[in-house]
């Protein structure tokens with residue numbers, strides 16, 4: 094797999110804005126717009142990336158001289174030319190929703206070589222292909238994945254990364270799976286200052302993040318954007334599992350006439366939501382509630398919400414009752430999240446929600462929108478289900 098496909102955009106404090114920012118993860122040309130080339134781009138969710146590249150290669154539509162790039166969860170693939178109508182039909186059939194635009198790309202010979210080149214200088218050649226191609230950048234902190242084979246070379250890998258991606262000042266590696274209810278990942282410090290706090294920019298907001306104390310994933314930025322775009326003036330939103338406030342603050346930044354209630358049981362997350370609300374000057378319309386979402390809703394937020402966000406995929410199923418209780422009596426929208434696997438993952442997620450709602454005093458209005466937010470394991474995804482609920 095080429096390096097670019099699995100690298101997530103970093104929107105760090107230290108990065109330049111615009112196109113330069115977008116390609117800076119991918120190329121040693123960072124900060125040098127002269128080395129970027131405008132080209133037709135096919136834009137597609139990253140989950141479809143490998144599929145798209147295979148089909149484009151088959152249709153001889155792939156521009157192999159330019160490096161694909163990412164913006165949030167969208168992959169931009171450079172094309173050798175615009176597709177003919179029949180080719181476009183084939184793409185539509187195989188890939189579903191995608192669009193074309195003009196984007197700036199770095200030349201592959203300069204960009205793809207760069208990280209691999211630096212790694213090749215520092216690691217035995219047999220190890221280079223084994224280095225994981227996927228890492229997250231949060232502010233100026235990178236989180237890499239190591240295997241038992243690549244772990245002995247962790248410092249070299251981190252050093253190569255920092256050489257190529259100048260905005261990265263600190264590198265941690267994943268030191269285990271996320272298992273606890275606060276969704277915190279055990280981390281191991283590899284290189285750079287041993288600090289866990291940073292400022293991350295996402296969709297025009299600034300977030301103070303502490304990667305050791307509260308959940309945050311840069312892989313959710315498209316989802317934050319997708320939900321925030323649906324909120325209309327005058328709405329009351331309850332964000333039941335708010336983390337550092339990614340949905341809540343973005344919604345409040347976009348709309349003045351909105352009331353957002355951000356709940357989290359992790360008191361460190363709550364502290365960060367409060368700081369982030371101030372950082373983005375939206376503290377007047379983001380009310381922060383520490384504690385268990387069930388109790389907070391029962392005691393304070395009954396029958397008020399036009400929209401409820403339930404982004405805690407492993408647990409959301411158990412919180413549908415309070416989610417319905419916080420909805421206005423005439424109904425509203427639920428953004429429900431779960432994990433599901435297999436070819437019918439979206440239909441499984443939809444059924445999980447409708448089966449639970451069917452036994453309540455609500456009905457779900459059809460059609461229910463579902464989509465894959467991100468892959469979490471082979472053939473397993475985080476799925477978003479958007480459902481409009483009405484009194485039965």
Ligand SMILES: C[S@@+](CC[C@H](N)C(=O)[O-])C[C@H]1O[C@@H](n2cnc3c(N)ncnc32)[C@H](O)[C@@H]1O
Pocket residue numbers: 274275276307308309310313333334335336337338339340356357358359362384385386387404405406
């Ligand atoms: C997946 S993370 C949040 C993601 C966040 N909405 C985002 O998009 O970045 C789930 C969050 O739910 C919080 N949480 C876990 N159990 C909770 C509960 N019973 N009530 C409220 N929050 C809870 C965790 O502390 C964690 O911050």
